[in-house]
Amino acid sequence: MAYLGAAYLWVKAAHVIFVIFLMAGLFMMPRFFVYHQETAPGSPEDRKWIERETRLLRIILNPSLVLVWLFGLMLMVEIGAWHFGWFHLKLLFVLGLSAYHGWIAGYAKKLARGERPLTDRQLRMLNEVPGIAAAVIVIAVIVKPF
Numbered sequence: 001m002a003y004l005g006a007a008y009l010w011v012k013a014a015h016v017i018f019v020i021f022l023m024a025g026l027f028m029m030p031r032f033f034v035y036h037q038e039t040a041p042g043s044p045e046d047r048k049w050i051e052r053e054t055r056l057l058r059i060i061l062n063p064s065l066v067l068v069w070l071f072g073l074m075l076m077v078e079i080g081a082w083h084f085g086w087f088h089l090k091l092l093f094v095l096g097l098s099a100y101h102g103w104i105a106g107y108a109k110k111l112a113r114g115e116r117p118l119t120d121r122q123l124r125m126l127n128e129v130p131g132i133a134a135a136v137i138v139i140a141v142i143v144k145p146f
């Protein structure tokens, strides 16, 4: 349904701009967690990390996720992307990335409660998830292999 006209490329540019902000936040947060975990619950350093994580979520991550979805769905409707295989692959990985976002928000809450459920090594391994997902998503949307 072509309804955006000349605005299409502007919407696409906005989509990619917020994709960059979102990905930056998703890469930063598990790094924050590794440093945060080294602090003793209730210490002044602990409180500083809680503040940093809350701000990153509130100012960068959550608004970017909403805007990436909003502009992405507008593009989807415009080009009828739903009918293409590449879009289904993209959506699958985007849903995975959104779930990862949810996990990040949950883990930040646990750290704020003084819990330290994962080891540094596990956090560093989880940090590979957004990179791999982003690579698959970009290949799906640009190469459109099917």
Ligand code: HEM
Binding pocket: 012, 015, 016, 019, 023, 068, 069, 071, 072, 073, 075, 076, 077, 079, 081, 094, 097, 133, 134, 137, 138, 141, 142
């Ligand atoms: C949240 C749900 C999302 C939806 C519904 C969505 C949908 C779309 C659609 C329909 C297009 C236009 C494709 C075209 O013009 O051929 C597009 C472009 C793009 N998307 Fe998304 N997207 C989403 C999230 C993401 C994420 C998370 C990433 C990266 C990690 C991403 C990266 C891109 C890129 C790089 C383009 C530009 C491709 C080009 O130059 O043509 N998108 N998106």
